[in-house]
Amino acid sequence: MVKKTGNLEKFYQYAFPMQAVILTCKDKNGKTNPITVAWHTPISKKPALYGVSIAPNRYSYKLIKESKEFAINFVPFIHVERIHFCGKKSGKNIDKIKESGFTLSKSKKIKTKIIKECYANLECKLYRSVNLGDHTFFVGEVVNTKINDTAFEKDILNNKKIKPSYYLGGNLYTTISNNKKQF
Amino acid sequence: MVKKTGNLEKFYQYAFPMQAVILTCKDKNGKTNPITVAWHTPISKKPALYGVSIAPNRYSYKLIKESKEFAINFVPFIHVERIHFCGKKSGKNIDKIKESGFTLSKSKKIKTKIIKECYANLECKLYRSVNLGDHTFFVGEVVNTKINDTAFEKDILNNKKIKPSYYLGGNLYTTISNNKKQF
Helix, strand or coil, X not given: CCEEECCHHHHHHHHCCEECEEEEXXXXXXXXXXXXXXXXXXXXXXXXXXXXXXXXXXXXXHHHHHHCEEEEEECEHHHHHHHHHHHHCCCCCCCHHHHHCCCEECCCCCCCXXXXXXXXXXXXXXXXXXXXCCEEEEEEEEEEEEEECCCEECCEECXXXXXXXXXXXXXXXXXECCCCEEC | CCEEECCHHHXXXXXXXXXXXXXXXXXXXXXXXXXXXXXXXEEECCCCEEEEEECCCCHHHHHHHHHCEXXXXXXXXXXXXXXXXXXXXXXXXXCHHHHHCCCEECCCCCCCCEECCCXXXXXXXXXXXXXXXXXXXXXXXXXXXXXXXXXXXXXXXXCCCCCECEEEECCEEECECCCCEEC
């Protein structure tokens, strides 16, 4: 394996494929805005914390700052076209839920709605915002979770049945294989 | 798709599969310690920031605090057994590099070594540590990158050729499919 120096400005692409999930947030009138994000990770078990990195020029940035909550929606690969749409278009002037065709359902512990077509949803209350470089890392406390009742076996994803969506960079996406290695 | 309430204590498993990467850090004598992590994400483009969540009881936690640097190594799935080993064993009393069989090479901008068998490496200088819940989020500034010269095409992973490693939870791992959807 011959190594060369990579492109420092594109360092984040070397971490792809990362799961493309849809964050939902709400405006002052309760209207839901979905945004596709790839830079996100669990952070802490107790309290249950989940972090997502968002640039200040995004419409969702303002909505999270104002509403102090958001939901993370894990989207099957069959909806990859909608994922791409929610990542490329801004919700500032359009209704991205309406245009993407996603269906919403109520959350249990927050006012922001979740996406029905997703196999898992995390309802989060804003716990902390950390300004890091040119993004803000929004850390949410997970206050409730919803899952598809056949997607997980003992809370581990059935990767033959459920295919999450992974962002490769550019306009490219992929998914997970049926392969499974157990130790 | 019938939804049910998930297990809040296991919320992070709903975000899996996440890429299992190996973080390398060094002790005071320069000895390299590899630790497998799944909770990590890019954070900012300029400056180039990468974050990883580590629990304070981990041996690597102390090493990162002291050395103020670390590297992120993206490991092909063919090495999944070594990935599992570096995640389950602590380097406090054993030499995990020696026992795993990984080969090290020098970094360009930091003193911590990188893993040769990986298709991409990010050399990071500690930029900030944020205590979040029961973990610390270590944010590194990426100061150099190394990549396998045939793994990426215009900095996008060739997912037919290179198979990254994904953690499913428990002792289970998977990888990426050959599938590719372009918009």
